Amino acid sequence: MVTQTIELKRTKTVILNEELLFRANKKSFRNSSRVILAYAWKNLQNDLRYLGSWIYWMVVPLLWLIPYAFQGKALLGDSESSFFLKYGGTGDYFSYVALGFILFNIVDSAIWGAGNRLRWEQKSGTFEYIWITPISRVELLLGSSFSELVWIAFVCTAQFLILNFVLSWTFTIIQILLSLVVIIVTLAGLFSFSFIFASIILIFKEPGTLSELTDISLNILLPVRYPLRILPPFLRWIGYIMPFAYGFFSIRAFTLAREYNLGFIYLTIQLILSAIMWIVGLKIFKRIEHRTRKIGQLGAY
Numbered sequence: 175m176v177t178q179t180i181e182l183k184r185t186k187t188v189i190l191n192e193e194l195l196f197r198a199n200k201k202s203f204r205n206s207s208r209v210i211l212a213y214a215w216k217n218l219q220n221d222l223r224y225l226g227s228w229i230y231w232m233v234v235p236l237l238w239l240i241p242y243a244f245q246g247k248a249l250l251g252d253s254e255s256s257f258f259l260k261y262g263g264t265g266d267y268f269s270y271v272a273l274g275f276i277l278f279n280i281v282d283s284a285i286w287g288a289g290n291r292l293r294w295e296q297k298s299g300t301f302e303y304i305w306i307t308p309i310s311r312v313e314l315l316l317g318s319s320f321s322e323l324v325w326i327a328f329v330c331t332a333q334f335l336i337l338n339f340v341l342s343w344t345f346t347i348i349q350i351l352l353s354l355v356v357i358i359v360t361l362a363g364l365f366s367f368s369f370i371f372a373s374i375i376l377i378f379k380e381p382g383t384l385s386e387l388t389d390i391s392l393n394i395l396l397p398v399r400y401p402l403r404i405l406p407p408f409l410r411w412i413g414y415i416m417p418f419a420y421g422f423f424s425i426r427a428f429t430l431a432r433e434y435n436l437g438f439i440y441l442t443i444q445l446i447l448s449a450i451m452w453i454v455g456l457k458i459f460k461r462i463e464h465r466t467r468k469i470g471q472l473g474a475y
């Protein structure tokens with residue numbers, strides 16, 4: 175009888191502890207969500223003060239495509255090329271580059287937007303106030319990435335609609351929906367890449383030169399303007415381990431090549447590599463953020 179009573183009390187204690195833990199986790203998730211959304215909304219409010227910037231980045235990058243249209247016509251002699259079909263999966267060079275430009279906006283956003291947000295807070299004089307608040311630094315970066323997600327989703331959608339009108343693309347609803355899935359997965363990769371880049375910013379403080387170098391390097395290593403197969407082997411394999419590359423592969427497979435099975439294979443690889451980058455990015459950021467606080471490097475800005 176005594177044993178049964180003790181076991182009953184233990185069971186009640188375990189249930190009570192589990193319930194308290196569930197409530198604490200639920201409250202913690204709610205609080206974290208509020209922090210992320212509040213910081214994202216603060217950033218979006220700043221961005222919305224400059225509507226001209228939204229229009230600029232929606233239209234001007236499309237003008238950068240015009241030289242590639244003439245270059246492709248001069249080198250290939252026509253809008254279609256059997257040689258380019260062999261390496262790029264499609265003979266339509268300009269559509270290949272146009273889709274690459276749209277998707278590279280997401281990579282650019284991770285570099286210049288979410289990754290540099292800490293530096294912008296420094297220049298605004300608000301970095302120390304935000305950084306010493308009793309909240310997770312990861313939540314701040316997630317809020318920053320979320321605001322960039324809204325911004326870049328608007329830019330990519332607007333550019334796609336403009337190019338669809340100009341180039342008269344005849345994509346089906348299924349192709350458009352699959353492309354949206356690819357864009358969403360690529361946007362998720364934005365978060366993980368921004369963690370890694372923000373870690374570098376905490377160390378080097380001045381990101382201008384580093385951002386330029388990273389931007390140019392990724393333009394070379396990712397299949398934005400040309401297939402990775404034409405790169406030297408040592409560069410090609412660096413591109414193959416980047417999750418962003420498979421976003422380019424899959425969106426072109428779904429839309430231009432219309433090879434759906436191959437597109438799903440690329441999308442699966444992208445999901446796996448993005449998950450790995452998430453884990454690695456979080457660990458790197460937490461370790462470097464702890465180190466900079468420990469040695470007092472944050473106060474040296």
